[in-house]
Each structure stands twice: as C-alpha cells, then as structure tokens.
Amino acid sequence: MQWLNRIVLAITLSWLAITSQAEPVKLANGEWAPYQSEQLKHGGFISQIISEVFAAEGYQTEFSYMPWKRGFEETKNGKMDGAFIWSKDEERQQHFLFSDPVITLSTSLFQQVGKSISISGPEDLAGKQVGGIIGYNYGTEALEESGKLKIQRIAEAEGNFKKLELGRLDIVLEDTDVGAEQVNRLGLGDKIVANPTTINQRDFYLLISKKSPRAQELVDAFNRGLAKLKADGKLEAYRAASVRGEYKQ
Incomplete structure (x- = not known):
C-alpha cells in the first residue's frame, strides 16, 4: 500500500x-x-x-x-x-x-531653469526649501532624523512642481523619469530642469x-x-x- x-x-x-x-x-x-x-x-x-x-x-x-x-x-x-x-x-x-x-532608479533634484545650485550629495540640501511626497523614501532619512534636513512633503508631486515654478521651493526631489514626465505634462519644460547631480540610485x-x-x-x-x-x-x-x-x- x-x-x-x-x-x-x-x-x-x-x-x-x-x-x-x-x-x-x-x-x-x-x-x-x-x-x-x-x-x-x-x-x-x-x-x-x-x-x-x-x-x-x-x-x-x-x-x-x-x-x-x-x-x-x-x-x-x-x-x-x-x-x-x-x-x-x-x-x-x-x-x-x-x-x-x-x-x-535614480532620484533627481529638479530646480528652476537658470538657477545655479551646486550639490554634490544629500547633505548639501540642508538649509534649502525642499519638496517631496508623503511616504516616499529618498535616502535622506538620516539627515531628516537628525534635523539637518526638512522636506516639505505633500500628497501629489504636481503641487511641488507648481511651488517650484513660483519660487516657493528651491528643489523638488523626484525620480528622474517620473519628474521629467510630470514637468512635460504640466508644460513647465522651459521653467524647470533636473540638476546634473542625482542623489542616489536605489x-x-x-x-x-x-x-x-x-x-x-x-x-x-x-x-x-x-x-x-x-x-x-x-x-x-x-x-x-x-x-x-x-x-x-
């Protein structure tokens, strides 16, 4: 059996x-x-x-x-x-x-066209008005926890790019491809550009x-x-x- x-x-x-x-x-x-x-x-x-x-x-x-x-x-x-x-x-x-x-994927730092911002790493974001999305991880957690960096987080990236256009933010953190797609969709390609430096690859x-x-x-x-x-x-x-x-x- x-x-x-x-x-x-x-x-x-x-x-x-x-x-x-x-x-x-x-x-x-x-x-x-x-x-x-x-x-x-x-x-x-x-x-x-x-x-x-x-x-x-x-x-x-x-x-x-x-x-x-x-x-x-x-x-x-x-x-x-x-x-x-x-x-x-x-x-x-x-x-x-x-x-x-x-x-x-890589994270880019989007800024106003013609604005000179020199950044070699996440620590250089300290003291700047930085926008991000609630719940997203940008690899900046240690800086945020130490209080050296404050990211103004909202629910939708579109709002961040509009703030950036108006000069209410210095930098918007966003995935390189995602940010480029959103900037183009909002018709802001002549006003917003990605900084040559990316802060991480994950x-x-x-x-x-x-x-x-x-x-x-x-x-x-x-x-x-x-x-x-x-x-x-x-x-x-x-x-x-x-x-x-x-x-x-």
Missing part, C-alpha cells in the same frame, strides 16, 4: 499547487507614471512586467489602485498579498518579504506581506519568472517603449 500512499500524496500536492495558483495574487498598485498608472496602457510598463512575471509561473494577478500609504498598510496587514514597487529598508523588512530587484522591489499565507511561495515564483523575463530582454524593451511614449492612452 506504500505505493498507493505515495500516489495519493502526489495527487494531493498537485491539487494544492493548482488551487494556490488558481487564486489571483492581490497586489496594491499606485500612480507613479511613467512606471505604473491606471491611465497608461497595461497599467504602465512596470505593471505589465509584474503581471507577466507571475503569468510565466502560472499565477493571475489582480491589481487594486490606491494611495501609496493605504496600499502599504493594507499589504502590511495582510489584506493584499503584495505591493509594488518599493525600496528596501529595515522597518519594511520586518513586515514584508522582498523579491529580487525589479528595477534600479533598487525597487515587489513586496509580499509576511501575513500572506503564500508569502514565500509567491516570492519564489516571482523571482523565477523575473529571471526569465530579464533573460529575454523584455524589461529593457518595455522600458524603452515607455520612453518612446508607447504606453500613453
């Missing part, structure tokens, strides 16, 4: 695997054009990457668009399986498993809640699919297509 028990066990494990994959992976998505946005084709190229990576491993994805902070908290509490894309820090590692890096990841019953399974599956997609050159191809404007509706 030992052979029969082994067959039953194999069938059971196969059934559990199929059942697990049949349930959609619920992911918190956010507005961060040109990477991810409900207003872009396929939800932006990062959203397309996330869904295709999981699909390559047999999983369907279900995106819920919501404010970043809410998405973070709902994932942290286990209401969502995961969220994307986020950078890594010690506090987040207490609550989430991190995938392999999905993409590496990897961004898919977060999976440790409270998800499939946490390790989903991370492992995603990492396998991501390696395949990168090996096929799709990540860079989709990013290039985004730069060409092919994701705009």
Whole structure:
C-alpha cells in the first residue's frame, strides 16, 4: 500500500499547487507614471512586467489602485498579498518579504531653469526649501532624523512642481523619469530642469506581506519568472517603449 500512499500524496500536492495558483495574487498598485498608472496602457510598463512575471509561473494577478500609504498598510496587514514597487529598508523588512530587484532608479533634484545650485550629495540640501511626497523614501532619512534636513512633503508631486515654478521651493526631489514626465505634462519644460547631480540610485522591489499565507511561495515564483523575463530582454524593451511614449492612452 506504500505505493498507493505515495500516489495519493502526489495527487494531493498537485491539487494544492493548482488551487494556490488558481487564486489571483492581490497586489496594491499606485500612480507613479511613467512606471505604473491606471491611465497608461497595461497599467504602465512596470505593471505589465509584474503581471507577466507571475503569468510565466502560472499565477493571475489582480491589481487594486490606491494611495501609496493605504496600499502599504493594507499589504502590511495582510489584506493584499503584495505591493509594488518599493525600496528596501529595515522597518519594511520586518513586515514584508522582498523579491529580487525589479528595477534600479535614480532620484533627481529638479530646480528652476537658470538657477545655479551646486550639490554634490544629500547633505548639501540642508538649509534649502525642499519638496517631496508623503511616504516616499529618498535616502535622506538620516539627515531628516537628525534635523539637518526638512522636506516639505505633500500628497501629489504636481503641487511641488507648481511651488517650484513660483519660487516657493528651491528643489523638488523626484525620480528622474517620473519628474521629467510630470514637468512635460504640466508644460513647465522651459521653467524647470533636473540638476546634473542625482542623489542616489536605489533598487525597487515587489513586496509580499509576511501575513500572506503564500508569502514565500509567491516570492519564489516571482523571482523565477523575473529571471526569465530579464533573460529575454523584455524589461529593457518595455522600458524603452515607455520612453518612446508607447504606453500613453
């Protein structure tokens, strides 16, 4: 009967695997054009990457668009399986498993055209009027905690660029590609430019809640699919297509 028990066990494990994959992976998505946005084709190229990576491993994805902070908290509490894309820090590692890096991005310092601002690193931002977004990590946390740097954080980047245009801010911190897209969309390309210096480069990841019953399974599956997609050159191809404007509706 030992052979029969082994067959039953194999069938059971196969059934559990199929059942697990049949349930959609619920992911918190956010507005961060040109990477991810409900207003872009396929939800932006990062959203397309996330869904295709999981699909390559047999999983369907279900995106819920919501404010970043809410998405973070709902994932942290286990209401969502995961969220994307986020950078890594010690506090987040207490609550989430991190995938392999999905993409590496840089943070630019946007300023008024014709204004001379010399910056070699984040410490040179001290004493300046700096704008940022609530909940975003710019790699300036130590300076902020020490009180040497104060970032005026609001909910939407558009407001920061309007303040910058009016001279109410010296610098707006924003991802290089995201900031360029927003400046152009607002028609401020002749008034706002990125400083030649970028303050950091960081990897961004898919977060999976440790409270998800499939946490390790989903991370492992995603990492396998991501390696395949990168090996096929799709990540860079989709990013290039985004730069060409092919994701705009």
